[in-house]
Amino acid sequence: MALQPLLRLLLRPPLPPPHRTPHLPPPSSTRRAAAAAALLLLAAAPSPRLARAEPDGEDDVDEPRVVRLFEEASPSVVFIKDLVIAARPRGRGDGGAQQTVEDDERGATVxxxxxGFVWDSSxxxxxxxHVVAKLAGDGSESHRCKVFLQDSSGTSYSKEGRLIGYDPTYDLAVLKVDVDVDKLRxxxxxxxxxxxxxxxxxxIGNPLGYEHTLTTGVVSGLGREIPSPNGRMIRGAIQTDAAINAGNSGGPLIDSYGHVIGVNTATFTRKGSGISSGVNFAIPIDTVVQSVPTLIVYGTTVSNRSVMA
Structure with missing residues (x-):
């Protein structure tokens, strides 16, 4: 019953049009045609849409930020090649010395x-x-490591990398390159x-040999366990859907501010395809921070010193 007055109000007939003022002349046929055309145009016009945000709005910040992120972080990322260097033939006073990695890789097999990434200015x-495992296990010095870097101006150069410490339990290793401080980022x-x-x-890394490649994603999971090269489990790994493929290993996983939050290490691949399934893992940087100083000072961790000897 309470709705009846409201229904009557909604359904009552429209009010009659206002009485036209007698002294106003009726519109001419030209004016009537113009008004009709304007109504047709108005009816055909698309419905209004929300205006796009200005360049400094949230919708447009993402892309420039990612571009700037890559430009600032990529000089810290290096490309590592594991080489087998063939010995030079004896003669001409070289004493049968082997080639160095600066020798254009002649006679070398990749x-x-x-x-990898630059840890400090030293x-x-x-x-x-696992990127340098053959270098660690070969006492004949036939394996060499070539590290490709970028200086602050973006100029690329390469140096020999010396393995100074490794930890198979956490799948980490530290190389050393002799480079001027001002050339390191x-x-x-x-x-x-x-x-x-x-x-x-x-x-950021070098998947399949393509240098300085950026892939994007999200943190898909935390606290994962992945196997290490010596069969133990690495706990606390970060899962991400940012593409990680062969050659990405050892490169940094970074956050939106360019800070390294993990070391890209492993991926599940579709059986028989070699293609990443989107389930990828990185060693958390807090684990790396605990391990790397020991590797720099002592060459390996306490638990692996017998292996190093």
């Missing part, structure tokens, strides 16, 4: 490639142990504490 490079080291599933992350 055994594998990987990534020339220490952090990478995965150490990476910004962040923290993996406080990471949240869903936040953006970026992987």
């Amino acid at each position: 055994e594998g490639t990987g990534s 020339g220490h490079i952090v990478t995965n142990y 150490p990476a910004l080291i962040g923290t993996s504490r406080g990471l949240r599933v869903g936040q953006s992350c970026f992987a």
Whole structure:
């Protein structure tokens, strides 16, 4: 019953049109035609749309920020080649000395490639142990490591990398290159504490030999366990859907501020395809921060010193 007055109000007939003022002349046929055309144009016009945000709005910040992120972080990322150097024939006073990696790689075979990043201004490079495992296990010095870097101006150059420490338990290794301080761009080291599933992350590396490649994604999971090269489990790994393929190993996983939050290490691949399934893993940077100083000072961790000897 309470609705009846309201229904009557809504359904009552429209009010009659207002009485035209007698002294106003009726519109001419020309004016009537113009008014009709205007109504047709108005009816045909598309419905109004929200205006696009200005260049400094949230919708447009993403892309320039990612571009700037890559430009600032990529000089800290290195390309690593594991080479088998053939010995020079004896003679001409060289005493049968082997080639150095600066010799245009003549007679060298590339055994594998990987990534790494500049740890400090002393020339220490952090990478995965499995990237340089052959270098660690070959006492004949037939394996050499060539590290490709960029200076602050973007100029590329290469240096021999000396393995100074490794930790198979956490799949980490440290190389050393002799480079002038002003030519090095150490990476910004962040923290993996406080990471949240869903936040953006970026992987920079050299997948399949393509140098300085950026892939984007999110933190897909935390606290994962992945196997290490010596069969133990690496706990606390970061899962991400940022593409990681062969050659990305050892490169940095960074956050939206360019801080390294992990070391890209492993991926699940579709059986028989070699293609990443989108389930990729990185060693958390807090683990790396605990391990790397020991590798720099002592060459290896306590648990692996018997292996190093």
